[in-house]
Amino acid sequence: MRYSEMFLPTGREVPSDAELISHQLMIRAGLMRKLTSGVYSYLPLGYRVIRKFEQIVREEMNRSGAQELFLPMVQPAELWQESGRWVHYGKELLRFRDRHDRECCLGPTHEEVITDLVRNDIKTYRQLPRNLYQIQTKFRDEIRPRFGVMRCREFGMKDAYSFDMDEAGAEKSYRKMFEAYQRIFTRCGLRFRSVEADSGSIGGSFSHEFMVMADSGEDAVCYCGRCDYAANLEKAEIARPKIEDADIKNLPMEEVHTPNTRTIEEVCRFLNVTPDAVVKTLIFSADGTAVAVLIRGDHEVNEVKVRNFLGCASLELADEEMIRRVTGSPRGFAGAVGIRSRILADYSLIGMNDCVMGANREDYHIRHVKPGRDFRIGDYADLRMIRESDPCPRCGGEIKFARGIEVGHVFKLGTKYSRSMRAVFLDRDGKEKTMVMGCYGIGIGRTVAAAIEQNHDADGIVWPLPLAPYEVIITPVNINEPALSDAAEGLYRTLSEMDVETILDDRDERAGVKFKDADLIGIPYRVTVGPKRLAEGKMEIKNRRTGEITILPVSDVAPFLSTGIREAGKIEG
RNA sequence: CGGGGCGUAGCGCAGUCCGGUAGCGCGCCUGCUUUGGGAGCAGGAUGUCACAGGUUCAAAUCCUGUCGCCCCGACCA
Numbered sequence: 001m002r003y004s005e006m007f008l009p010t011g012r013e014v015p016s017d018a019e020l021i022s023h024q025l026m027i028r029a030g031l032m033r034k035l036t037s038g039v040y041s042y043l044p045l046g047y048r049v050i051r052k053f054e055q056i057v058r059e060e061m062n063r064s065g066a067q068e069l070f071l072p073m074v075q076p077a078e079l080w081q082e083s084g085r086w087v088h089y090g091k092e093l094l095r096f097r098d099r100h101d102r103e104c105c106l107g108p109t110h111e112e113v114i115t116d117l118v119r120n121d122i123k124t125y126r127q128l129p130r131n132l133y134q135i136q137t138k139f140r141d142e143i144r145p146r147f148g149v150m151r152c153r154e155f156g157m158k159d160a161y162s163f164d165m166d167e168a169g170a171e172k173s174y175r176k177m178f179e180a181y182q183r184i185f186t187r188c189g190l191r192f193r194s195v196e197a198d199s200g201s202i203g204g205s206f207s208h209e210f211m212v213m214a215d216s217g218e219d220a221v222c223y224c225g226r227c228d229y230a231a232n233l234e235k236a237e238i239a240r241p242k243i244e245d246a247d248i249k250n251l252p253m254e255e256v257h258t259p260n261t262r263t264i265e266e267v268c269r270f271l272n273v274t275p276d277a278v279v280k281t282l283i284f285s286a287d288g289t290a291v292a293v294l295i296r297g298d299h300e301v302n303e304v305k306v307r308n309f310l311g312c313a314s315l316e317l318a319d320e321e322m323i324r325r326v327t328g329s330p331r332g333f334a335g336a337v338g339i340r341s342r343i344l345a346d347y348s349l350i351g352m353n354d355c356v357m358g359a360n361r362e363d364y365h366i367r368h369v370k371p372g373r374d375f376r377i378g379d380y381a382d383l384r385m386i387r388e389s390d391p392c393p394r395c396g397g398e399i400k401f402a403r404g405i406e407v408g409h410v411f412k413l414g415t416k417y418s419r420s421m422r423a424v425f426l427d428r429d430g431k432e433k434t435m436v437m438g439c440y441g442i443g444i445g446r447t448v449a450a451a452i453e454q455n456h457d458a459d460g461i462v463w464p465l466p467l468a469p470y471e472v473i474i475t476p477v478n479i480n481e482p483a484l485s486d487a488a489e490g491l492y493r494t495l496s497e498m499d500v501e502t503i504l505d506d507r508d509e510r511a512g513v514k515f516k517d518a519d520l521i522g523i524p525y526r527v528t529v530g531p532k533r534l535a536e537g538k539m540e541i542k543n544r545r546t547g548e549i550t551i552l553p554v555s556d557v558a559p560f561l562s563t564g565i566r567e568a569g570k571i572e573g
Numbered sequence: 574c575g576g577g578g579c580g581u582a583g584c585g586c587a588g589u590c591c592g593g594u595a596g597c598g599c600g601c602c603u604g605c606u607u608u609g610g611g612a613g614c615a616g617g618a619u620g621u622c623a624c625a626g627g628u629u630c631a632a633a634u635c636c637u638g639u640c641g642c643c644c645c646g647a648c649c650a
Contacts, residue, residue, distance in 0.1 A: 017643050477609050
């Protein structure tokens with residue numbers, strides 16, 4: 001493509017509303033523009049990158065045996081009422097009425113539609129298993145869209161759904177997707193990690209997130225330095241500690257006046273104890289019912305774990321009114337002694353026998369509390385966040401923390417949708433069975449943004465070759481010199497004939513401007529056509545990533561680039 | 574939704590306190606010079622100062638309301 005004919009508006013200024021580097025560069029490099037909050041247009045250059053990534057996704061999905069189809073974005077309310085999500089899916093589900101006053105929604109995901117499709121047309125075990133996928137626009141009315149295309153409302157997603165006869169088959173389908181995802185992100189040249197993820201109320205450990213590692217990532221993950229354990233922080237398990245029979249104290253409870261001490265730090269300072277001797281009592285409202293969660297003062301509660309343990313749909317910290325009802329005191333002084341609610345305790349409370357707690361009375365705490373003696377704990381469970389000092393739950397090795405961008409999620413659904421929507425089949429002996437499902441997503445735009453987070457420098461984007469919108473940019477230093485212009489045109493023609501994706505920067509601009517733009521948009525190879533080299537019959541090839549310069553005779557340039565690109569493709573493929 | 578900030582030319586911003594001719598840089602158009610890392614000179618175009626109402630002789634500026642956008646907390650690809 002000739003640069004002079006392209007719609008490629010680049011910018012020198014950093015847009016004022018962009019925080020993340022990927023967001024800034026996607027605007028500056030002319031990849032996209034915002035239409036309204038959380039809704040973006042892709043410009044030609046950006047769309048080429050999207051298409052490149054989609055193609056890799058397609059190839060690997062097809063290779064895994066999945067079949068591509070295309071489902072509607074507008075969906076009828078009835079399907080969502082059947083699955084129960086019309087009520088349970090929150091405000092992210094954009095609902096509206098059509099001219100006949102029929103309730104509809106924009107698809108935030110497609111389990112309902114695909115399950116409906118499959119239940120109508122798959123009737124026998126002979127038609128199973130199947131894995132169907134699409135690359136479609138989703139709409140989720142996010143509370144707070146941010147970070148450009150990273151968390152937006154309208155976005156492209158590859159979503160796949162597997163249907164199997166039984167658990168064993170579903171596990172096989174899951175495995176295949178997991179491997180396909182590994183190949184996809186490897187081919188893109190991204191540094192990523194698959195981590196165990198929360199699978200919500202469906203249960204099981206069959207959920208993995210694919211995280212592109214980046215400090216700007218919204219997700220925190222931990223991984224073991226010794227074994228291959230890796231998990232989303234909210235999922236990371238903590239082994240039940242062994243009970244050490246340390247010195248068992250049996251001091252009587254004592255209520256102490258502790259004015260102006262609401263935080264753990266203040267209590268510790270006042271009573272001269274360490275945070276691990278304090279027990280925090282957090283009052284949650286679980287589907288409207290009060291539950292007290294006890295956690296050591298130096299730990300943080302993991303709400304996902306609490307929610308999963310209770311199996312409740314909603315879990316939030318109780319409001320002032322509920323706290324008063326169960327503790328009889330204002331927020332900040334809750335304790336387990338005498339509390340009127342169910343009590344859950346984190347494993348770390350096991351063996352504690354002399355702790356400080358709120359007294360359920362304003363400005364008072366109790367010390368020398370002994371769980372079991374002074375109050376009863378309903379259940380012990382793993383309810384806290386992992387810390388960097390905790391050992392690996394698998395091998396006891398050292399746990400490390402990192403941040404990542406969730407670009408993919410593989411999920412075993414079980415029969416959640418197939419049961420509620422009656423997706424059944426007849427098995428070999430004529431018995432009706434419920435299909436076992438899995439679902440598998442990849443954020444298309446988000447992966448592209450994540451690739452930029454990981455691949456940029458002070459001058460702009462540094463595309464991994466498989467995602468680059470063009471592979472080569474030819475930069476004649478001065479378009480008004482016929483010799484330079486002709487040589488550049490000649491190379492452009494040769495490369496195009498060799499199917500090398502090339503931009504010819506034929507703009508009547510100064511060399512500096514062209515170099516800056518080439519760097520900004522991140523084309524992997526730049527061929528500079530300048531007077532000095534050309535007089536010697538040579539051209540200069542610069543590698544965007546390494547900065548390495550190769551000087552070759554004119555006739556060798558195209559073959560060099562073509563084979564270089566092909567080789568790189570082979571390695572990544 | 575709760576808390577904070579912003580809205581002035583295509584982009585980045587000043588001007589707002591203290592009311593009085595709407596500005597700067599980049600970009601854009603024309604011409605000449607220049608031509609290997611965002612050129613120089615000369616000339617030029619571009620504004621519903623977010624919107625609505627109010628106060629005033631006079632409002633970008635003061636008052637009230639509305640909308641939009643961004644950032645921090647409840648969700649997910």
